[in-house]
Amino acid sequence: MEYQEAKDKFISTWGSLGTLWGINKAMAQIQALLFISTKPLTMEEIMEDLKISRGNTSMNLRQLMDWGIVTKTLVPGERKEFFTTEKDVQELSRIIAKERSRREIKPVIKVLEEVSSIKNDNSEKTKELIKQTKALHELTETMDVMINKLVDQKRNWITKSVLKLFK
């Protein structure tokens, strides 16, 4: 496999994975492109490489910056803006985990909390609703805490965690 083929394969796989994870294709592809680039890229270069429009590139770069995954870099003597992504995979996964916790898990926990604390009228169905949503609430909260603790360990958190779990 040659460079170009490998690059395309990586970018498109990452792109379709993105869809599956709640971020759109273009966004994931831009991140992938920056991730394997040897230097900061301009919007022009990105749209050309991925064959996507200016508007699309602009919007998705913004989203990536909102996530904290991509940053603007100023290159001395250059008028245009350059973009880079976090290159360290562990740091990258920490940022993603944190964001997903904040954006997706936390709101669900809130709803589960509300639903599981409705007035118990002692009917079968109310009891079941309370019981099941309570269980889900506890589980979700535990997992969220776990993720956040793990992720706060910074350096080598994944390796460390694995060691702890299986020694």
Place this chain on the structure above:
Amino acid sequence: MEYQEAKDKFISTWGSLGTLWGINKAMAQIQALLFISTKPLTMEEIMEDLKISRGNTSMNLRQLMDWGIVTKTLVPGERKEFFTTEKDVQELSRIIAKERSRREIKPVIKVLEEVSSIKNDNSEKTKELIKQTKALHELTETMDVMINKLVDQKRNWITKSVLKLFK
């Protein structure tokens, strides 16, 4: 909040969460409905409660069965098929984690492996591609192993894991 309101809220939240996790709304809603139901439900009851068509119900029930989350139950003396979902949240999360590993993570690992083992021609960009996809490959594999090990611990795996991590 009354029963009906709580139920609707739970089902619709679960539904939109589903979208975010790569399963569709109807599928997630059917699972949610079964999850808080006090008894097995027929297709008829499901379509009526969620206001979705017969075809949609049928297809999504099938998918849920493929995931191993929902099972057909035969109720003695009844011609129709009844459906139930796994009611234990820990077991449910184990099934989901396993399936996601198999369906999503494993294929990505494979691609990363391929891409990261292209011939190194010693150009900057090839070196960068190899380096970055290798890092991603290692990370993904470690996480996948971690998830699978965790999940194989069966009983109370989540609580146990948390204890191990923070003692």
Place this chain on the structure above:
DNA sequence: ATAAACTTTCAATAATTACTGAAAGTTCGA
């Protein structure tokens, strides 16, 4: 203050994905 160089916004449109409903298929009891 102006204009060139660049970025953002957003209405229109395209692409994707989900849903319907009726026809075809299956199962079961008599």
Place this chain on the structure above:
DNA sequence: TCGAACTTTCAGTAATTATTGAAAGTTTAT
């Protein structure tokens, strides 16, 4: 073996989501 009761399939359609591209906005150098 037949037909009623039920389930599945799938072409057509609806709903949702992503993308384009051109106009409006911004920044910077002179």
